Amino acid sequence: MMAADEIVHGVPPSLSAKVVGSFAYLTVRDRLPTILTRVIDTIHRNKNKFFEEYGEEGIRAEKQAISLLSKMRNEMQTDKPVIDLTDGLQDREPWNQYLQRQQTLMEDQEPVSWFKSPWLYVECYMYRRIQEAIWLNPPINEYDVFNEGKTQSYFESQQAVMALCTYLEEFHKNMEDISKNQLFEHFNKLLKVSLWGNKCDLSISAGKENSQKTSPIDSLDSLQPFILVDDSNMVWSTLTSLERPGQLEKTKAGRVDIVLDNAGFELVTDLVLADFLVSSGLVREVHFHGKSLPWFVSDVTAQDFKWTIRQTMGANHRWMSKSGAQWQRYMKEGVWSYHDHPFWTLPHEFCDMAGDAPDLYATLQEADLLLFKGDLNYRKLTGDRDWDHAVSFDTALRGFGPAPLCSLRTLKANVQVGLQPGQGEKLTSQDPDWMTCGKYAVIQFHSPKSEQT
Structure with missing residues (x-):
């Protein structure tokens, strides 16, 4: 939604998935859940590797990470409110402050949710939450879930x-x-x-x-x-x-x-x-x-x-x-x-x-x-x-x-x-x-x- 200062200065509103049928809407509805499903599959496929490297601890971390990512996928698909980050990474505070800032811009004080927020914000947020799910689960917390695709492309x-x-x-x-x-x-x-x-x-x-x-x-x-x-x-x-x-x-x-x-x-x-x-x-x-x-x-x-x-x-x-x-x-x-x-x-x-x-x-x-x-x-x-x-x-x-x-x-x-x-x-x-x-x-x-x- 446009804040008052945006209306005054003639800055158009952010692209958002609230416009049904728009590319932003199709991205949040279809493309982002597909990417999340691929991430979950990649982590699951590497279960044996995690076991070889870290034993039972690796398997537990894999299960926990998948559970957090599945929960996020469900939040996204049912347009739940966007929640604060809870990890210890250095950018957690700026992220949570940005979420508060978005909340103050929402008309009717509706909670900031996946389909009603600026598309740029929720798309970035999904990738940051993927990182949170990995980071919260040592010993696999250094794992790059996208590495296989990048090396294959090369x-x-x-x-x-x-x-x-x-x-x-x-x-x-x-x-x-x-x-x-x-x-x-x-x-x-x-x-x-x-x-x-x-x-x-x-x-x-x-x-x-x-x-x-x-x-x-x-x-x-x-x-x-x-x-x-x-x-x-x-x-x-x-x-x-x-x-x-x-x-x-x-x-x-x-x-x-x-x-x-x-x-x-x-x-x-x-x-x-x-x-x-x-x-x-x-x-x-x-x-x-x-x-x-x-x-x-x-x-x-x-x-x-x-x-x-x-x-x-x-x-x-x-x-x-x-x-x-x-x-x-x-x-x-x-x-x-x-x-x-x-x-x-x-x-x-x-x-x-x-x-x-x-x-x-x-x-x-x-x-x-x-x-x-x-x-x-x-x-x-x-x-x-x-x-x-x-x-x-x-x-x-x-x-x-x-x-x-x-x-x-x-x-x-x-x-x-x-x-x-x-x-x-x-x-x-x-x-x-x-x-x-x-x-x-x-x-x-x-x-x-x-x-x-």
């Missing part, structure tokens, strides 16, 4: 990973003779490979296999018509303005931060893009931001990040293993670094970051360019609200702008801003599911400096 995309690493090797080999225009061509291709890597999302397929089988470079031309907004030229301008004349150019070029989305193939596309940015001298360093706990089925954690680099290093393919070894060197030398922060797994819109996580906001302000990968980041950038499609991206950010930023996103949720007048309506008439099918994409850029005053 292995099933091997052909595509080989093709990308081969492309990267070719670039490195011919780097000295490349003109500025050719550099832009390479950048444009790898930015778009990273964009379309976002199609491989296990939460949208409710955990079913979703990998990249073919060479992503070969598909780019055929995918171009499906990019609804393409601000890649602005991203390029931002990057090239970081270059400094003179021989110290490479040491003075700037920093790019990539706010990651999915593990598996998408993460490889991000690593390849980051390698290109550094090895071409366009940037000095890359900071990666991932999740501090297993999240939205396939999101990257520190464990996934390290594992992917190790696997690529150990691959039985010359250019893959060479790329992996280079990535390991970047990490060792501090050219690349991985960071996580509890804010990324809170349900807050990013316009709240400066107030709720000032340390993270200050960190992002040090970047020269921020790349936000994927759908969940887009939903948080725009507040997951019922915006008109023609509202500008700048408006929907509601003041969030620690540095020039770009969203690379394939559409899998019904929020999209920054389109031309009439473009959304035309798409709806041609393809009613355009906002949720993952077929369309955007590269949307915002620079705090260029904001209209």
